[in-house]
Amino acid sequence: xxxxxxxxxxxxxxxxxxxxxxxxxxxxxxxxxxxxxxxxxxxxxxxxxxxxxxxxxxxxxxxxxxxxxxxxxxxxxxxxxxxxxxxxxxxxxxxxxxxxxxxxxxxxxxxxxxxxxxxxxxxxxxxxxxxxxxxxxxxxxxxxxxxx
Amino acid sequence: xxxxxxxxxxxxxxxxxxxxxxxxxxxxxxxxxxxxxxxxxxxxxxxxxxxxxxxxxxxxxxxxxxxxxxxxxxxx
Numbered sequence: 001x002x003x004x005x006x007x008x009x010x011x012x013x014x015x016x017x018x019x020x021x022x023x024x025x026x027x028x029x030x031x032x033x034x035x036x037x038x039x040x041x042x043x044x045x046x047x048x049x050x051x052x053x054x055x056x057x058x059x060x061x062x063x064x065x066x067x068x069x070x071x072x073x074x075x076x077x078x079x080x081x082x083x084x085x086x087x088x089x090x091x092x093x094x095x096x097x098x099x100x101x102x103x104x105x106x107x108x109x110x111x112x113x114x115x116x117x118x119x120x121x122x123x124x125x126x127x128x129x130x131x132x133x134x135x136x137x138x139x140x141x142x143x144x145x146x147x148x
Numbered sequence: 149x150x151x152x153x154x155x156x157x158x159x160x161x162x163x164x165x166x167x168x169x170x171x172x173x174x175x176x177x178x179x180x181x182x183x184x185x186x187x188x189x190x191x192x193x194x195x196x197x198x199x200x201x202x203x204x205x206x207x208x209x210x211x212x213x214x215x216x217x218x219x220x221x222x223x224x
Binding site: 081083085086147148 | 180
């Protein structure tokens with residue numbers, strides 16, 4: 001398996017672990033906050049903004065661990081540059097995953113239009129953000145494996 | 149749609165058994181890209197194709213060839 005394919009699998013695992021772990025943490029805080037928090041924009045905005053740096057840091061840590069483990073096991077140097085094939089695969093994956101996110105934003109706005117609490121919109125955007133992240137890595141993995 | 153074929157592996161062998169890594173370093177791409185080109189999982193850009201041909205001191209058509217599918221229209 002090539003280093004790029006291993007990196008995509010690590011990114012998928014990173015997204016699942018980060019989003020899963022942070023969801024459990026936010027759920028506990030939601031339970032502690034009481035029934036009115038479903039309409040509390042400040043609570044959900046803070047929870048949403050915290051997800052971004054948590055996701056970035058977790059991703060970086062997992063990538064560093066992967067590079068070190070790969071170097072120890074295979075002796076391969078980590079790839080520091082992207083060539084034309086890497087950039088093409090990234091562009092193709094971004095194009096598809098952008099559409100997934102746009103659909104997610106559309107549905108999330110729809111929850112507000114239907115009179116649901118603000119919580120539903122934030123959760124919708126977070127879930128579709130997670131799906132977008134996983135889909136982006138999965139599409140790139142498929143393109144690396146299958147070719148195009 | 150047709151397929152672009154190549155004989156890079158053979159050319160590497162006849163050029164002092166050049167490795168994929170050596171060819172990749174000379175062409176300015178990763179070893180994985182060279183491997184994908186040899187397996188016909190990736191069609192290189194025109195610039196990269198010319199660079200590879202230049203490394204082997206060969207013409208483009210000596211390195212790459214186009215195999216049209218049966219349904220493809222013939223040249224006029």
